[in-house]
């Protein structure tokens with residue numbers, strides 16, 4: 001069997017350490033970051049953090065309301081609530097995690113605006129059906145433990161409050177900590 005080209009061209013000590021570098025050669029930045037987050041494993045996925053956090057706070061829910069618009073990540077009929085965990089890039093949050101790729105920026109802008117319009121439509125449909133909606137942005141989940149706790153506590157008190165639809169982003173946490 002012939003050896004892969006890099007094992008012939010790179011010294012032995014480099015082979016494993018250079019895998020990221022090799023990946024950089026063949027995929028663009030967005031794909032690379034997806035691959036890297038895959039490597040970190042399932043448990044750090046934003047949806048999982050929300051599920052685990054709300055379960056620990058005593059909430060019980062159904063997963064993926066597949067018959068509902070936008071397939072909410074968590075459905076809590078007792079609270080008339082649907083929780084959607086939105087990745088900041090794909091759902092075009094406009095925060096620091098949302099960077100338009102340098103290659104084909106027009107394509108991406110159009111694509112992300114389309115996603116944004118679809119999200120707005122789906123949230124409106126859910127509201128029309130009598131569901132309160134909570135969008136938790138990825139940026140409110142990726143960061144210090146304090147921020148994660150703040151996000152989950154905010155979600156928990158919103159669920160119990162029966163308040164109207166809302167969203168939680170990292171900016172909610174930074175505003176709160178700045179006010180302290």
Ligand code: ZN
Nearest residue numbers: 088093095139
């Ligand atoms: Zn964000």
